[in-house]
Amino acid sequence: MKFDTPATTNPIDQGKVVGQPVDRIDGLLKATGTAPYAYERHDVAPNAAYGWIIGAAIGKGRIKSMDLDAARRAPGVIAIVTAQDAGPLGKGRRNTAKLLGGPEIDHYHQAVAVVVAETFEQARAAASLVRIDYERTDGRFDLAKGRDGAIEPGKEEADTAVGDFAGAFASAEVKVDATYTTPDESHAMMEPHATIAAWNGDQLTVWTSNQMVDWGRTDLAATLKMPKDKVRLVSPFVGGGFGGKLFLRADALMAALAARAARRPVKIALQRSLMPNNTTHRPATIQRVRIGARRDGTITAIAHEAWSGDLPQGEPDSAVHQTRMLYAGAHRMTATRLATLDLPESNAMRAPGEATGHMALEIAMDELAEALGMDPVQLRIRNDTQVVPDFTGGKAKDDPQGQKGDSSKGGEPRAGHPFSKRQFVQCLQLGAEKFGWNKRVAQPGQVRDGRWLVGLGMAGAYRGAPTTKSAARVRLDARGMVIVETDMTDIGTGSYTILGQTAAEMLGVPLRSVFVRLGDSDFPVSSGSGGQFGAASSTAGVYAACVKLREAIAQRMGVDPAAASFVDGQVRAGSHSVALRQLAAQGELVGEDAMEFGELSKKTQQGTFGAHFVEVGVDAFTAEVRVRRMLAVCAAGRILNPKTARSQVIGAMTMGVGAALMEELAVDKRLGFFVNHDLASYEVPVHADIPHQDVIFLDEVDPMATPLKAKGVGELGICGVSAAVANAIHNATGVRVRDYPITLDKIL
Ligand code: MOS
Numbered sequence: 001m002k003f004d005t006p007a008t009t010n011p012i013d014q015g016k017v018v019g020q021p022v023d024r025i026d027g028l029l030k031a032t033g034t035a036p037y038a039y040e041r042h043d044v045a046p047n048a049a050y051g052w053i054i055g056a057a058i059g060k061g062r063i064k065s066m067d068l069d070a071a072r073r074a075p076g077v078i079a080i081v082t083a084q085d086a087g088p089l090g091k092g093r094r095n096t097a098k099l100l101g102g103p104e105i106d107h108y109h110q111a112v113a114v115v116v117a118e119t120f121e122q123a124r125a126a127a128s129l130v131r132i133d134y135e136r137t138d139g140r141f142d143l144a145k146g147r148d149g150a151i152e153p154g155k156e157e158a159d160t161a162v163g164d165f166a167g168a169f170a171s172a173e174v175k176v177d178a179t180y181t182t183p184d185e186s187h188a189m190m191e192p193h194a195t196i197a198a199w200n201g202d203q204l205t206v207w208t209s210n211q212m213v214d215w216g217r218t219d220l221a222a223t224l225k226m227p228k229d230k231v232r233l234v235s236p237f238v239g240g241g242f243g244g245k246l247f248l249r250a251d252a253l254m255a256a257l258a259a260r261a262a263r264r265p266v267k268i269a270l271q272r273s274l275m276p277n278n279t280t281h282r283p284a285t286i287q288r289v290r291i292g293a294r295r296d297g298t299i300t301a302i303a304h305e306a307w308s309g310d311l312p313q314g315e316p317d318s319a320v321h322q323t324r325m326l327y328a329g330a331h332r333m334t335a336t337r338l339a340t341l342d343l344p345e346s347n348a349m350r351a352p353g354e355a356t357g358h359m360a361l362e363i364a365m366d367e368l369a370e371a372l373g374m375d376p377v378q379l380r381i382r383n384d385t386q387v388v389p390d391f392t393g394g395k396a397k398d399d400p401q402g403q404k405g406d407s408s409k410g411g412e413p414r415a416g417h418p419f420s421k422r423q424f425v426q427c428l429q430l431g432a433e434k435f436g437w438n439k440r441v442a443q444p445g446q447v448r449d450g451r452w453l454v455g456l457g458m459a460g461a462y463r464g465a466p467t468t469k470s471a472a473r474v475r476l477d478a479r480g481m482v483i484v485e486t487d488m489t490d491i492g493t494g495s496y497t498i499l500g501q502t503a504a505e506m507l508g509v510p511l512r513s514v515f516v517r518l519g520d521s522d523f524p525v526s527s528g529s530g531g532q533f534g535a536a537s538s539t540a541g542v543y544a545a546c547v548k549l550r551e552a553i554a555q556r557m558g559v560d561p562a563a564a565s566f567v568d569g570q571v572r573a574g575s576h577s578v579a580l581r582q583l584a585a586q587g588e589l590v591g592e593d594a595m596e597f598g599e600l601s602k603k604t605q606q607g608t609f610g611a612h613f614v615e616v617g618v619d620a621f622t623a624e625v626r627v628r629r630m631l632a633v634c635a636a637g638r639i640l641n642p643k644t645a646r647s648q649v650i651g652a653m654t655m656g657v658g659a660a661l662m663e664e665l666a667v668d669k670r671l672g673f674f675v676n677h678d679l680a681s682y683e684v685p686v687h688a689d690i691p692h693q694d695v696i697f698l699d700e701v702d703p704m705a706t707p708l709k710a711k712g713v714g715e716l717g718i719c720g721v722s723a724a725v726a727n728a729i730h731n732a733t734g735v736r737v738r739d740y741p742i743t744l745d746k747i748l
Helices: 027-031 069-073 120-127 165-170 213-224 250-262 272-278 354-372 376-382 424-435 495-507 534-557 580-584 642-661 721-733
Strands: 049-055 061-067 077-082 111-117 131-136 160-162 174-182 194-200 203-208 231-234 266-269 285-293 299-310 331-340 452-464 470-476 482-485 514-517 565-567 570-573 576-579 589-597 607-619 625-635 693-697
Touching: 049 120, 049 250, 049 272, 061 111, 069 077, 069 120, 077 120, 077 250, 111 120, 111 250, 165 285, 165 299, 165 331, 174 354, 194 250, 203 213, 203 250, 213 231, 213 250, 250 266, 285 354, 299 354, 354 376, 354 452, 354 642, 354 721, 376 424, 376 452, 424 452, 424 607, 424 625, 424 693, 452 625, 452 721, 470 495, 470 534, 470 580, 482 495, 495 514, 495 534, 534 570, 534 580, 534 589, 570 580, 576 580, 607 721, 625 642, 625 721, 642 693, 642 721
Parallel strands: 049 266, 203 231, 299 331, 482 514, 625 693
Antiparallel strands: 049 111, 061 131, 077 111, 160 331, 174 285, 194 203, 194 266, 285 299, 452 607, 470 482, 470 589, 565 570, 570 576, 607 625
């Protein structure tokens, strides 16, 4: 099914099930520990051996020699696999560095061997006996040093320019020109990357933890140089991803290689201490923001430049995207530069690009408000725009007006296009009212509560609302149960529940009559979970399959599908009414289809908008920062389930606090690795850091977005949060910190 006309009235609008704040249907399993993660699938491979991955001990160089003898003789050892005996390997399209390194080493903790033994302890002990002699070569490990040689990455990240920024900025009445830095960050999800791999002849099955089943399957097949249809990937429960599980990682590849060598199933969990350097991370950025305005607050010139680094053939952080969208301004430019670094691979982490970009832009806006003597909320309202003010992707050189734009990723040039829905001002106004923004004292450092200096800060938020093709199969079985099958994943987001709600609404049955099966490459290929596209896309796929199933049901009943309505377990057409169960009893019916998004999504710019408000206390003597309360107001299309959506947003807000105050991978710039590669030294917020969060969703449906009129919201929740914290700290203390995380030494 093609989504090519704006969604009109359809069964979803009833809102009997969709839009209700129902509990997660997998909630009991999760809360009781009976939703098995990949590593816990004892049922599928009771005889599994254990693999332990050895990571490279240098940041760049080569292996001179490996001595495996002692390890091979160690108790319980079954096999050891290295690049030398793994056979020919390809590389998945989405992997930058090789997942199995050697003899060349691309980055620290790149996997170089897996030791397989009867028990976990034996594998670990034997791995410690492997002797590797390295030859270290110099690497590029410092973004600040690599900044000058950084290149324009091209494609979506190409530079944009509208009007005459330099001239307009030079003549602006009020200016801000500041540089901000954000550090490397780690996803630090609870469940590590983990896989059980089993071969049956030439057929491979991996039970793993992955956000994108079809990407993982495709890239595993490509890496092993085998046909995709010989690989099955199963990932029904995922204990957090945040982008770290978008791609095939070493656990899955090494488990497959190990199982082949050991001739029996092998299970591997990446040890926590390997994760930050072996897998991916959010790259550090350096960002320069310049804004020029008239005395009345009207922005006349705005520029955002961002530098980040990655391994050769890698990609930059897209930190400038929101600056093309949020505020008006006739003269503008954005530029993205990529430095080649030999640190571990950079890649997506929750709201990649916008999360870091807002950290700079939204402090700069606060600085502009201060320079103008204007309220920060009013400044943002003053500069609202109902059309895209900049090119949304890079400006195509032969197509400056963006006529040839390809909308597949929402990253095409289309300056001047209207937004499908933009309730940014409403978010700002409602947030200010509910938070008590009028109590803010503009002059910093004026409010005391005992030893605490108290401050309020806010920020605007934008995140795209992309959609991608997503398929599903929905069956009505002979008992009258509705069974939804799609390879969509639930990474803690609530996918099971919203997909169940979609099917229940479409077929007029209660949610308890729907059974949802996810995360298996045997099921139709979905959008997967990433980029805030999962909820909107995968529910649209289930919608399409339900339309097909409704047709099959109507046909069996002998009525026109267009005239049939599905209500209270009945199918009705005119005066004719039959129980769904009765029709089902004649034998199972199946509907399968994919939703594809095409031309329609090019006609308008789809995005989600929000406003974040934060109150902090800063200890007047130690500069310890405590967040006291937070509010997010989100405009993100139809909210499919306010309970799961709220959980997404408060989780994102929590991550935003982490980014503001504590999260930082410390780079050893001589040896080239992240030093604090465990959860003891990579700090994330705990419950005591997050005392009070509120989330308000604006009433919104967006008929241009999907048939359900829905958008994603999970990643919107982090955009702007860290800047709101930084701005609150400034309001509390008068200290403007532009280098994250804002630790107390930077305030004192
Ligand atoms: Mo998201 S960072 O695309 O999982």
